[in-house]
Amino acid sequence: MSLADAFADGPAFVPYLVAGDPDYESSLEYVEALERGGADVIELGLPFSEPIAEGPTIQNAIVRALEGGMTPERYFEFVEDLDVSIPVVCMTYYNLIYRYGDAEGPRPFVEKAADVGIEGFVVPDLPAEEADPLREACDEFGLDLVFIVAPTTRGDRLDRIMRQVSGYVYVQARLGTTGAKSDVSDQTGSSLDRLSDYDVPKAVGFGISSGEHAERIVRGGADGIIVGSALVDIVAQGYENDESAKTTAERLETLAHELKSGAIDGVSQRPPHSERT
Amino acid sequence: MSVDGKFGDYGGQYVPEALMPAIEELEDAYERYVLNNEDGFMDEFRTRLRDFGGRPTPLQRADRLSERYDREVYLKREDLVHGGAHKLNNALGQVLLAKYMGKDRIIAETGAGQHGTATAMACAHLDMPCEVYMGERDINRQRPNVFRMKLNGSEVNPVTVGRGTLKEAISETMRDWATNVEDTHYVIGSVVGPHPFPSMVRDFQSVISEEARTQAREKMGRLPDAVLACAGGGSNTMGAFAEFVEDDETELYAVEAGGSTLDVDEEAGVAPNSASLTTGSEGVLHGARTRLLQDHDGQIMESHSISSGLDYAGVGPELAHLVDTGRVTAVNVDDDHALTAFHRLSQMEGIIPALESAHAFGYLEEHSEELGEFVVVNLSGRGDKDLESAIEETYERDIDIAPNMDEFTGGL
Numbered sequence: 055m056s057l058a059d060a061f062a063d064g065p066a067f068v069p070y071l072v073a074g075d076p077d078y079e080s081s082l083e084y085v086e087a088l089e090r091g092g093a094d095v096i097e098l099g100l101p102f103s104e105p106i107a108e109g110p111t112i113q114n115a116i117v118r119a120l121e122g123g124m125t126p127e128r129y130f131e132f133v134e135d136l137d138v139s140i141p142v143v144c145m146t147y148y149n150l151i152y153r154y155g156d157a158e159g160p161r162p163f164v165e166k167a168a169d170v171g172i173e174g175f176v177v178p179d180l181p182a183e184e185a186d187p188l189r190e191a192c193d194e195f196g197l198d199l200v201f202i203v204a205p206t207t208r209g210d211r212l213d214r215i216m217r218q219v220s221g222y223v224y225v226q227a228r229l230g231t232t233g234a235k236s237d238v239s240d241q242t243g244s245s246l247d248r249l250s251d252y253d254v255p256k257a258v259g260f261g262i263s264s265g266e267h268a269e270r271i272v273r274g275g276a277d278g279i280i281v282g283s284a285l286v287d288i289v290a291q292g293y294e295n296d297e298s299a300k301t302t303a304e305r306l307e308t309l310a311h312e313l314k315s316g317a318i319d320g321v322s323q324r325p326p327h328s329e330r331t
Numbered sequence: 332m333s334v335d336g337k338f339g340d341y342g343g344q345y346v347p348e349a350l351m352p353a354i355e356e357l358e359d360a361y362e363r364y365v366l367n368n369e370d371g372f373m374d375e376f377r378t379r380l381r382d383f384g385g386r387p388t389p390l391q392r393a394d395r396l397s398e399r400y401d402r403e404v405y406l407k408r409e410d411l412v413h414g415g416a417h418k419l420n421n422a423l424g425q426v427l428l429a430k431y432m433g434k435d436r437i438i439a440e441t442g443a444g445q446h447g448t449a450t451a452m453a454c455a456h457l458d459m460p461c462e463v464y465m466g467e468r469d470i471n472r473q474r475p476n477v478f479r480m481k482l483n484g485s486e487v488n489p490v491t492v493g494r495g496t497l498k499e500a501i502s503e504t505m506r507d508w509a510t511n512v513e514d515t516h517y518v519i520g521s522v523v524g525p526h527p528f529p530s531m532v533r534d535f536q537s538v539i540s541e542e543a544r545t546q547a548r549e550k551m552g553r554l555p556d557a558v559l560a561c562a563g564g565g566s567n568t569m570g571a572f573a574e575f576v577e578d579d580e581t582e583l584y585a586v587e588a589g590g591s592t593l594d595v596d597e598e599a600g601v602a603p604n605s606a607s608l609t610t611g612s613e614g615v616l617h618g619a620r621t622r623l624l625q626d627h628d629g630q631i632m633e634s635h636s637i638s639s640g641l642d643y644a645g646v647g648p649e650l651a652h653l654v655d656t657g658r659v660t661a662v663n664v665d666d667d668h669a670l671t672a673f674h675r676l677s678q679m680e681g682i683i684p685a686l687e688s689a690h691a692f693g694y695l696e697e698h699s700e701e702l703g704e705f706v707v708v709n710l711s712g713r714g715d716k717d718l719e720s721a722i723e724e725t726y727e728r729d730i731d732i733a734p735n736m737d738e739f740t741g742g743l
């Protein structure tokens with residue numbers, strides 16, 4: 055299934071987890087639990103040692119995954135071992151993509167990703183200005199390249215990004231780093247307004263942690279919600295409390311259900327189209 | 332020199348989208364105020380560097396070293412800049428620029444604490460609030476500098492992730508910037524990071540070579556055969572080299588920290604050195620493509636040096652490019668030789684150098700014969716901040732020129 059298809063019927067729920075957090079086997083179960091909970095796409099983090107866009111929750115998950123032995127090679131095996139039918143988007147930092155394989159540049163990584171069935175990429179430290187080599191490799195192998203649009207992205211920059219984006223656009227709900235928050239930022243609404251003329255699915259992320267948030271974001275016009283830290287928190291708690299992987303997986307599935315239901319409820323509450331614009 | 336932020340294949344702007352508008356704004360400010368002296372920015376900068384910073388610094392003949400090595404050895408005395416290191420040249424420039432840009436909050440990272448103290452001083456001087464991120468391990472290694480920052484009214488935020496050194500502090504400062512980008516300027520401490528930082532920091536630091544070049548002509552009637560500078564991120568290095576780059580008769584040596592060994596433990600992800608020019612490979616870190624200490628997969632390795640200011644897994648992109656093109660020679664000096672050079676300069680010239688700067692003197696000791704008749708060493712900072720570490724490190728070694736250490740078993 056392509057990314058576009060995943061957004062085709064109803065709001066998409068896009069969870070994020072770090073592959074291999076806290077270990078390979080449990081992590082496989084966790085991703086599978088998210089699909090059962092209603093995930094439409096999975097953003098699967100390949101851990102990098104210097105995650106500059108990440109808040110403490112995901113930084114710690116990255117440390118756990120790296121200590122558990124996750125590497126780019128293992129990550130590709132992980133994707134092959136995953137028993138899910140939803141599309142997988144690889145989220146990682148550019149150096150790992152750039153360094154992979156023998157040849158210069160991002161092509162070997164993209165080729166391998168295509169080979170194991172990855173559908174696209176999100177690369178938080180790769181702005182549109184530096185993205186040509188990765189964009190070309192993605193085009194060659196038929197993968198999508200998702201870009202992040204920040205609350206600070208306006209005018210010409212927005213156009214430049216939206217010309218390059220494919221799959222969906224990642225609307226960053228607030229300034230800062232990733233991390234679950236107890237409220238939804240009001241920066242989201244104005245970001246969605248700026249994007250309303252562009253015909254690409256808009257998935258909102260950064261800070262969403264409950265079904266109620268999901269509902270409000272979708273009611274505000276988002277085509278999907280991206281949730282990372284709130285889910286990673288469950289993995290962290292399970293790890294710290296020595297929970298069985300099965301229990302943690304169940305808790306992930308429950309929160310996934312809540313988020314997905316919230317997103318669906320949000321659609322039915324949308325004001326009539328004319329009022330929104 | 333680059334205007335598009337690329338130095339060969341190096342450089343660029345690899346940062347989160349949220350920061351790009353701020354970086355574009357900074358590029359614009361750099362071009363207007365720094366390159367074109369709009370509103371007299373550079374005039375004010377130079378005046379403040381003189382009156383507050385104590386510039387120009389002398390180019391001093393080192394009499395006993397000259398005798399020892401049988402050639403003319405001159406010291407560019409950046410240790411005499413206010414604050415005790417070259418770092419103020421950059422910090423003052425950037426904090427002033429932030430003021431011209433209408434920003435009202437400053438953040439910075441620091442390793443040795445020298446850039447943090449320089450930024451704290453500049454912020455107090457220019458009345459700007461300042462927060463400095465510093466790795467927990469460095470906070471413990473550099474306590475006097477932590478206190479100096481606080482005395483100047485800055486907050487010091489400990490960074491506990493990873494090994495708690497400069498690399499983690501930079502990552503954490505970038506996170507703060509991404510959160511508060513609209514009113515905050517990030518004063519980066521070396522010629523690293525996304526464009527325009529590497530060019531801008533070089534321009535603020537190039538006052539070192541501008542002065543040294545004129546002073547060399549005055550004192551020796553000619554340009555030096557060699558200029559030596561230690562290289563962490565490479566700001567004192569680029570500052571000492573910039574005006575000599577076109578002078579083919581002057582050889583330029585970037586002296587990196589060889590740490591305990593140049594061998595790398597891939598398994599543990601540790602490079603027990605900070606020699607990214609000598610042993611690193613190309614990659615992307617902290618906003619730029621450059622040479623890095625990284626493992627086979629591209630994970631950044633933990634670096635090591637006896638001097639926290641050199642303890643970094645990357646290096647400035649322009650310096651990496653100048654090494655690739657052969658204009659700059661990258662060499663390295665290990666912990667032991669740097670510490671020995673620290674003691675030697677203290678005894679022979681009455682100058683206690685920063686452990687960072689001591690690396691350049693370590694190279695002079697080993698290779699003076701290859702350096703020509705007239706050598707300039709950039710003495711990037713003074714060693715007062717390093718006294719605690721010098722005691723500890725001297726204890727662990729058998730350095731025959733070190734003073735008797737018996738009184739200092741308990742530290743200072």
Ligand SMILES: Cc1ncc(COP(=O)(O)O)c(C=O)c1O
Binds near residue numbers: 418445522
């Ligand atoms: C005295 C001194 N020299 C050199 C350095 C290394 O930095 P750079 O390579 O940017 O000059 C530092 C860094 O803290 C320093 O304090």
